[in-house]
Structure formats: structure tokens, C-alpha cells
Amino acid sequence: MASATATYGQKESSDQNFDYMFKILIIGNSSVGKTSFLFRYADDSFTPAFVSTVGIDFKVKTIYRNDKRIKLQIWDTAGQERYRTITTAYYRGAMGFILMYDITNEESFNAVQDWSTQIKTYSWDNAQVLLVGNKCDMDDERVVSGDRGRQLSEHLGFEFFEASAKDNINVKQTFERLVDIICEKMSESLDAGDPAVTGAKQGPQLTEQPAPPHQDCAC
Amino acid sequence: MPEAVDMINLGFLSESEQELILEVLRRDEELRQAEELRVRKLKTELLDVKRKGAKRGSGRYSQHSCGRCQEPLSRLTVFSSQCKMCNHYVCRNCRTVLPKGSWLCSVCAKESDVKKRTGDWFYDQRVTRFSTLATHDLVRASLKKRPQLKKRETAGELLLRSTEIIPDSPTPKPRTKQNHLSRANEDPSTENSESIASRESFESKDSVWPHLTRSDTESAENSSITSSKTETESSRVTPEQPRREDHSVQSSSAESGVSSSTFPVKADIVPEVKLDSSSLDLDVDRLFKKSIKRDPRPSECVSTLDLHNGQNTSGASMGNRSHSVPGLDIQEDGEEEEDIDSLVNFHKRKMVSSSSSLHSSKSTLGSLMSLYSEAGDFDSVEVSGEVVFSMSYNERTQSLQVFIEECHGLACGDTTRQLSNPYVKCYLLPDKSRQSKRKTSIKKNTVNPVYKETLKYSINRSQLYTRSVLISVWHYGRFSRNAFLGELEIPLDCQDLNSPQMERMALMSKAASALPTSAFSHYKGDLVISLKYVTPKKATPEKVKGKKAVTEEGGELHVLIKEAKNLMAMKPGDTSDSFVKGYLFPITAKTTKKKTPVVKKNLNPHYDHTFVYKQLALEQLKEMCLELTVWDKEAMSSNEFLGGVRLSSGEGSIKIGKEEVAMDSVGEEVSLWQKMMQYPDSWAEGTLPLRSTMKAEGK
Numbered sequence: 001m002a003s004a005t006a007t008y009g010q011k012e013s014s015d016q017n018f019d020y021m022f023k024i025l026i027i028g029n030s031s032v033g034k035t036s037f038l039f040r041y042a043d044d045s046f047t048p049a050f051v052s053t054v055g056i057d058f059k060v061k062t063i064y065r066n067d068k069r070i071k072l073q074i075w076d077t078a079g080q081e082r083y084r085t086i087t088t089a090y091y092r093g094a095m096g097f098i099l100m101y102d103i104t105n106e107e108s109f110n111a112v113q114d115w116s117t118q119i120k121t122y123s124w125d126n127a128q129v130l131l132v133g134n135k136c137d138m139d140d141e142r143v144v145s146g147d148r149g150r151q152l153s154e155h156l157g158f159e160f161f162e163a164s165a166k167d168n169i170n171v172k173q174t175f176e177r178l179v180d181i182i183c184e185k186m187s188e189s190l191d192a193g194d195p196a197v198t199g200a201k202q203g204p205q206l207t208e209q210p211a212p213p214h215q216d217c218a219c
Numbered sequence: 220m221p222e223a224v225d226m227i228n229l230g231f232l233s234e235s236e237q238e239l240i241l242e243v244l245r246r247d248e249e250l251r252q253a254e255e256l257r258v259r260k261l262k263t264e265l266l267d268v269k270r271k272g273a274k275r276g277s278g279r280y281s282q283h284s285c286g287r288c289q290e291p292l293s294r295l296t297v298f299s300s301q302c303k304m305c306n307h308y309v310c311r312n313c314r315t316v317l318p319k320g321s322w323l324c325s326v327c328a329k330e331s332d333v334k335k336r337t338g339d340w341f342y343d344q345r346v347t348r349f350s351t352l353a354t355h356d357l358v359r360a361s362l363k364k365r366p367q368l369k370k371r372e373t374a375g376e377l378l379l380r381s382t383e384i385i386p387d388s389p390t391p392k393p394r395t396k397q398n399h400l401s402r403a404n405e406d407p408s409t410e411n412s413e414s415i416a417s418r419e420s421f422e423s424k425d426s427v428w429p430h431l432t433r434s435d436t437e438s439a440e441n442s443s444i445t446s447s448k449t450e451t452e453s454s455r456v457t458p459e460q461p462r463r464e465d466h467s468v469q470s471s472s473a474e475s476g477v478s479s480s481t482f483p484v485k486a487d488i489v490p491e492v493k494l495d496s497s498s499l500d501l502d503v504d505r506l507f508k509k510s511i512k513r514d515p516r517p518s519e520c521v522s523t524l525d526l527h528n529g530q531n532t533s534g535a536s537m538g539n540r541s542h543s544v545p546g547l548d549i550q551e552d553g554e555e556e557e558d559i560d561s562l563v564n565f566h567k568r569k570m571v572s573s574s575s576s577l578h579s580s581k582s583t584l585g586s587l588m589s590l591y592s593e594a595g596d597f598d599s600v601e602v603s604g605e606v607v608f609s610m611s612y613n614e615r616t617q618s619l620q621v622f623i624e625e626c627h628g629l630a631c632g633d634t635t636r637q638l639s640n641p642y643v644k645c646y647l648l649p650d651k652s653r654q655s656k657r658k659t660s661i662k663k664n665t666v667n668p669v670y671k672e673t674l675k676y677s678i679n680r681s682q683l684y685t686r687s688v689l690i691s692v693w694h695y696g697r698f699s700r701n702a703f704l705g706e707l708e709i710p711l712d713c714q715d716l717n718s719p720q721m722e723r724m725a726l727m728s729k730a731a732s733a734l735p736t737s738a739f740s741h742y743k744g745d746l747v748i749s750l751k752y753v754t755p756k757k758a759t760p761e762k763v764k765g766k767k768a769v770t771e772e773g774g775e776l777h778v779l780i781k782e783a784k785n786l787m788a789m790k791p792g793d794t795s796d797s798f799v800k801g802y803l804f805p806i807t808a809k810t811t812k813k814k815t816p817v818v819k820k821n822l823n824p825h826y827d828h829t830f831v832y833k834q835l836a837l838e839q840l841k842e843m844c845l846e847l848t849v850w851d852k853e854a855m856s857s858n859e860f861l862g863g864v865r866l867s868s869g870e871g872s873i874k875i876g877k878e879e880v881a882m883d884s885v886g887e888e889v890s891l892w893q894k895m896m897q898y899p900d901s902w903a904e905g906t907l908p909l910r911s912t913m914k915a916e917g918k
Binding site: 016019020021022054055056057058060073082086095124126186189190191 | 231338340
């Protein structure tokens with residue numbers, strides 16, 4: 001969207017002209033494409049070479065959404081187990097999570113449940129989670145069907161996207177949806193004092209609400 | 220895996236890896252600092268707006284004037300003009316219409332907006348998710364001593380610090396951890412912001428437990444509003460002394476209570492005592508009750524500030540607060556009670572560091588008069604008028620100076636004779652003991668007294684930001700009772716003390732400044748607990764998860780007292796020997812008193828002790844109330860009350876002894892209790908801010 005200064009760095013991080021600041025964490029097994037996903041979103045760049053992330057990294061991007069300027073601090077985490085102690089420390093305080101697996105990698109999909117448990121263990125209560133199956137451009141090598149991804153996401157109560165950092169499919173959508181969910185959560189939690197509003201909203205929206213509509217990628 | 224947060228150290232990384240990560244952390248640090256500045260600015264704005272709001276607190280004003288600008292309201296509109304959040308009646312001009320067509324008063328709207336902008340809506344609620352881990356795992360995980368993070372911290376700062384600590388030594392593991400922990404301990408202010416803020420978190424909780432908490436929010440709000448009317452401070456719950464108007468009358472009964480203090484059993488008497496609270500002291504403490512408008516804000520600002528000043532200042536904040544202002548911890552009863560014991564205690568504690576302590580304790584005789592006035596024995600009059608004053612900080616003498624210039628248009632304290640003999644009294648809140656009291660001279664027979672007097676407080680500058688100055692004006696009734704003429708409270712966190720300006724502010728009545736959250740207005744630390752309802756073996760889990768499991772009889776309530784954080788220091792050397800006591804009300808044979816062992820010399824003690832209450836049906840718990848109180852163990856005298864929490868559904872009232880006491884649980888106290896009931900057989904963990912008083916509203 002209207003992210004005029006989509007570059008990260010000093011310029012962006014020192015920019016104080018925004019309304020909200022959200023912290024988002026990308027997690028998932030090693031080499032599922034977390035860093036690429038972030039680079040695609042923040043810098044609109046892609047490199048096929050795989051460089052393992054050391055511990056943690058982040059980028060800042062300010063977007064314009066729902067009439068608000070929202071500054072995102074997006075944390076990219078190392079998928080490798082050896083950095084786990086560092087990465088989990090960042091779960092606290094993250095408002096949103098992008099839990100990523102690789103549709104060409106069964107193991108990464110199987111690990112989703114564990115990642116979700118990690119989120120539940122370390123994150124704060126009202127953190128929002130999106131499940132993303134990355135690399136959907138590589139349909140030939142696909143081993144995890146979209147349906148399985150969807151089913152799992154429903155089971156876990158997360159919304160679901162299939163995306164490709166390489167072909168820039170659903171990357172922006174993913175982040176924007178997550179931002180929207182966080183915004184919804186925010187209004188909800190602040191309007192909670194309003195009996196009329198919350199009264200109507202009771203019911204299904206418990207801790208782990210089933211995801212409403214799914215906007216998967218077309219491929 | 221559970222060690223994750225514990226063991227943050229980068230010792231296992233190669234040097235180049237460390238460098239990379241440190242670079243990231245530095246960038247994050249930069250960002251965070253900018254962010255904290257921004258947050259602080261927002262909160263200052265909010266404070267300004269709030270200060271402009273004429274009425275504060277629990278809506279005790281006439282319904283016929285606007286709660287914000289005090290313009291008269293027409294009678295017709297009164298019914299539709301109540302702000303949903305603060306319950307003030309406000310005029311059209313003081314409303315902000317929300318997108319959905321509903322509206323809030325300008326202050327509440329601003330507050331809500333600031334919560335969004337600062338992220339507090341999220342950070343205020345920091346209970347970890349309900350875990351699907353096997354419960355014992357979770358417990359084990361949470362039993363680990365985690366270093367505390369600031370609520371916005373995302374661990375970055377911690378990592379940064381810990382890595383700075385680690386030099387290049389390849390095996391710094393245990394050491395780092397230690398540094399870590401001790402740092403966390405030394406730096407209680409970091410936790411403050413986190414925990415204090417959580418007091419407001421019940422609003423955001425709703426989203427998580429919508430159907431349960433929705434109504435709770437209301438009731439919590441209501442109950443806190445109502446309780447604020449009568450809520451009394453007496454953080455010393457121990458004082459059995461009913462405060463009476465007449466000191467001498469009381470002495471026999473009271474002193475027997477106090478001086479019997481050589482027995483440690485003292486604490487056991489407490490809950491009953493609390494109920495005995497005479498109606499008089501309901502009024503007493505209301506004066507103090509209002510304290511900081513919203514404690515969370517100031518102290519959050521502090522933590523922000525600390526960051527900018529480097530980490531040195533932060534160490535001085537909470538833990539040392541008591542240090543520099545001795546009266547904070549002790550002597551709250553001393554205020555009413557000049558008995559030997561308390562004086563002895565007082566000296567025993569050797570709070571020499573403070574300049575104000577000793578001589579002011581000697582000067583108490585002269586101020587007894589006003590003590591009684593605070594004990595509720597005063598006339599109330601319609602408050603009017605204003606105070607002209609300025610505040611500055613004198614670096615040289617390290618003191619805060621409150622210059623009282625004059626007052627205008629005061630009410631007549633003696634209504635029959637239509638005159639006032641006003642004097643001004645100051646407290647540096649949250650210390651409301653006599654050590655913090657300063658008074659001007661009494662001006663005779665005027666409603667426009669001119670004082671030009673300076674009231675001084677010796678205090679470290681860095682500590683000022685958590686404080687606020689309470690200025691009250693009193694009529695001195697030489698042959699009659701004193702009368703309260705009005706007061707106002709100025710939080711110091713946003714006060715410019717470098718270039719003092721004469722300020723002119725309207726006086727307010729007491730009720731006005733009594734905040735709904737009053738029991739929490741003095742930060743006393745936090746208590747970390749886990750609750751679990753264990754269903755009886757026969758009942759199937761499925762059945763229990765449903766709303767009703769009536770048949771069960773043998774269920775158990777497990778209360779795991781994990782730790783307390785940032786307790787007040789009660790003993791020399793800035794420590795306390797604390798323990799936690801639990802009561803489940805209504806008291807039955809099965810729910811008697813429980814106590815943890817004493818943890819010595821620790822303001823962040825880990826108890827890791829479980830209270831088990833047996834033979835409870837899940838249904839019963841809705842009507843029950845769990846009270847956990849933290850005490851400083853005193854071998855030779857009565858234990859000192861350090862704070863407490865009251866867990867319940869937050870609705871209705873409960874019979875304790877002969878008295879009907881409202882279950883005035885709020886925020887996490889409610890949500891944790893709900894969580895426990897909602898998910899039997901799993902632990903619900905929470906960090907609860909300690910109340911400074913356990914007084915609830917009797918009916």
C-alpha cells in the first residue's frame with residue numbers, strides 16, 4: 001500500500017510519523033523461507049541463495065492501513081534449533097506471528113504443531129497468528145496440499161495463506177491480513193468496556209477462534 | 220526448551236555470530252528508545268487531558284454538571300449522558316463519538332486512543348497463553364526463575380545487556396545467568412511498568428475470555444467504583460486498633476493489640492481484624508486513597524526515563540523508594556498510633572539515610588491534631604477555591620520544594636460562624652505517613668490566605684517520577700472540628716521542575732480524587748501464582764469442561780504460590796522476610812488458613828509452595844473468594860503487611876465472619892479466577908499486582 005518509504009534502516013526506524021507500532025515475528029523451520037518472505041515484503045527483493053539467519057534480525061516497514069500509519073517491526077528468526085533460546089525470548093511482546101512452513105517440505109509442515117505450542121508457551125495471550133505455506137510457486141515439488149494446510153490452520157485456529165516470496169504471491173496480503181487482525185483485536189480489547197458491543201460478540205470468539213474466511217493463493 | 224528465557228546468553232555463539240546479533244540488538248535498542256520517547260510523549264498528553272478534566276474518579280459529583288467541564292447539564296439529558304467507561308455525566312462538548320456511533324467522554328476516548336498508540340492495549344495483558352502443554356511441564360517451565368523483562372522490551376535489551384556482560388569468555392554460562400538474575404533484581408523498575416500496567420488489563424482481557432469477562436468488566440468496574448467510596452488504605456492490616464476519634468479511649472484496646480506484638484502469630488488475626496474495621500476508618504484513608512491518578516502512567520514514564528538516563532537510575536527506583544522515604548513502608552499506623560512499639564520499630568529500622576525521617580518523627584506531637592482530622596473526624600464542606608503554588612527541584616540540596624503562595628476563595632470551614640482558619644498540608648505520595656507530611660502555618664479568619672511558604676522534601680531526583688504531591692487545604696477548628704477544604708494532586712512525572720512556574724489550580728473534593736483503582740494506587744509489587752482446579756477422579760473431563768458438573772464433591776483447588784516481585788523493603792538492608800498467607804472464603808473446616816514458608820532477605824522471593832483446598836465443587840468456586848496476603852515476618856513484633864490479592868469472580872458479595880463483603884476483585888484477579896474455573900485440571904498462571912489494602916466494602 002502507501003508505504004512510500006519501504007526501505008528499512010535508519011530512515012525508517014527513526015521515523016516517528018506513525019500511529020501504531022506492531023511487532024511481528026516470523027517463525028518456522030529452517031529454510032522454509034522466512035527471511036526471503038521478509039525481504040520480499042520489506043525490500044521487494046529476492047535472492048534464491050540460502051543464507052541461514054543468525055539468531056534474529058528485523059526490518060521496519062511503515063504501512064498505511066485502515067486510515068492509520070502503522071509501523072511494523074518485523075522480526076525474522078532463525079529456524080535452527082541452536083538459536084532457539086534467543087528466538088523464543090522474542091515471543092513475548094510480539095503482537096502477531098507468521099508461522100511458516102514450506103509446502104515442498106513435509107517435515108516443516110509437521111513441525112507446525114510444535115511451533116504453535118511454542119507460541120502458546122512463550123507469547124502473550126492475545127497475540128495473533130497466521131499460518132503460511134511458503135514456496136507455492138514450486139507446485140511440482142509440492143508435498144503438502146493446500147487442503148492439509150487449511151485443515152491444520154482450522155484446527156489450530158489460525159488464518160491461512162499459501163504464498164511465494166519468490167513470485168511475490170500473497171506476501172503483502174499476508175502481512176496486511178495480520179495487521180488487520182491485530183487491529184481488530186485492538187479495537188475489540190478496547191471496546192470491551194462497552195457492554196453493547198461485546199455482548200453481541202460473545203460466543204465463538206474464544207481463545208482459539210476458528211479462522212473465518214480463507215484467502216488462499218490461486219495456484 | 221523451557222530454559223529458553225532463562226538462559227539467554229550468547230556464550231554458545233561464535234564471535235562473529237555474536238557480533239551480528241549484537242548489531243541487530245543495537246538497532247533494536249535504537250528503535251526502542253525512539254519508541255519509548257514517543258510513548259512517553261503520548262502519555263504526557265493523556266495526563267494533561269486528564270488533569271484538565273475537572274472531575275476525577277468515581278463519579279461522586281452531582282449528576283447535573285458535566286464531569287469534564289463542569290458546565291451544568293440539563294435535567295433531561297442526564298439519563299443519556301453517562302460515559303460508559305468512567306460513568307461521569309458529561310455534556311455534548313466533552314464527548315468523542317466513536318465510529319460505531321457510540322461515544323465516550325473526551326478523557327476516556329483519549330485514554331483509549333493512547334492505549335492503541337502506545338500498544339498498551341496489548342502489553343498490559345501479558346499473561347502467557349493458556350498452554351496445551353502437559354500441565355506439569357508448564358509449571359516446571361514457569362517455576363524457572365526468569366529474568367524480568369520490561370513490558371515492551373522484547374528481550375532485546377536483556378540480550379544486549381547480557382551480551383555486554385559476557386566478555387569473550389567462552390564458558391560464561393552460569394555466570395551470565397547469575398548476572399542476569401541479579402540484574403533483574405536490582406532493577407525492579409523494569410518490572411514495575413509491566414506489572415502495574417497490568418492493572419488495567421482487564422479491559423483487554425475481555426477479548427480473550429469474552430463471555431466470562433464481559434460482565435466482569437462491568438462488575439469489576441462497578442465494584443471498584445463502589446469500593447472506592449469506602450475503600451480504606453490501612454495497608455497495615457495488622458493494626459487491630461480501631462481508629463477512634465479519641466486517642467486515649469482507644470489506647471487500652473489498641474495497644475494491647477499492638478504491644479502483644481512480640482508474637483509472630485500476630486498475622487493470623489488479621490483477616491478477622493480486617494472485618495472489624497470501624498466505619499470511621501473508612502473515611503480516614505480515603506484521603507490517601509486517591510494518590511496517584513493512575514499509577515501505571517507515572518511509573519511507566521519512569522521506566523522510560525530510566526532508559527534514557529542509562530541504567531543507573533533505574534536501580535534506584537522502586538526498591539529504594541522505601542529507603543529514601545522511610546515512612547513509606549512503616550508507620551502507617553504510627554500515624555494514628557504513637558505507641559512505643561512502633562517508635563521502637565521505627566528506630567530499629569535505622570532508616571537513617573533519609574534526612575526527613577528522624578526529626579519529623581519527633582515533630583509528630585504538634586501534628587496530632589491533623590492526624591485526627593484524617594481519621595475521619597472532620598467536617599466536610601462544599602469545596603471551592605484554588606491554590607497558587609509552584610514546585611521546583613533544588614539540585615544542591617537534593618530536595619523538592621513546594622512553594623505555597625496563597626489560596627483564593629476557600630470555603631468556610633466553620634459554617635456556623637462563616638469563617639476559615641486555613642492551612643495547607645502536603646504529602647509526597649505514595650508516602651502518606653507522617654514522614655511525608657508538611658504543613659504551612661495557619662492563617663486566621665480568611666478565605667484568601669497568603670502563605671508564601673516553602674515545604675521541602677529531601678529526595679533523590681530520580682525517585683520523583685513515581686511520586687505525586689498531594690496538596691490539601693484544611694480549616695483549623697480551634698474549638699471545633701477541623702474541616703477539609705479541598706485538595707489536589709500533582710503527579711511529578713510530567714512536572715517541569717527545572718523552570719518552576721506559579722500554578723493556579725482548583726481544589727477538589729476528596730471523593731473526586733478517590734480513584735476506582737485505589738487499592739492499587741500504591742505499587743506494592745506483584746504476586747505470581749498459578750491456580751488449578753482438580754476435578755474429582757470420577758467425573759470425566761468432558762463433562763467438567765461443560766458448564767456444569769454438579770455432581771463432583773471431591774474436587775481440589777490448588778494454589779501454587781510461585782513468587783513475589785518488588786516487595787517493599789521492611790528490614791534494614793532493604794530486604795524483607797516474606798511469606799504468603801491464604802484464605803479461602805467463606806471459611807469452612809476444609810478451607811482454613813494456609814501459609815508458605817518464610818523466604819528471607821529477598822524482595823523477589825520464590826516460594827514455590829502449593830496450597831491445596833479440598834472437597835470443593837467447581838460450582839462453589841464461583842461464590843468463593845481467595846485472599847492471598849504477603850507479610851514481612853517480624854520475630855519480635857507484629858508481621859508487616861506487604862500487600863495482597865483477592866481472587867474471585869468479582870461479583871456479588873460474600874460473608875466473612877458476620878460481615879458481608881463485596882468481592883471486589885478486579886482485572887487479573889478476576890480473569891485468573893475465571894480461567895481457573897473455565898479450564899479445570901490445568902494451571903492458570905498470572906501475575907497480580909498487590910493491593911496496598913485488603914479492605915473491601917462492607918455492606
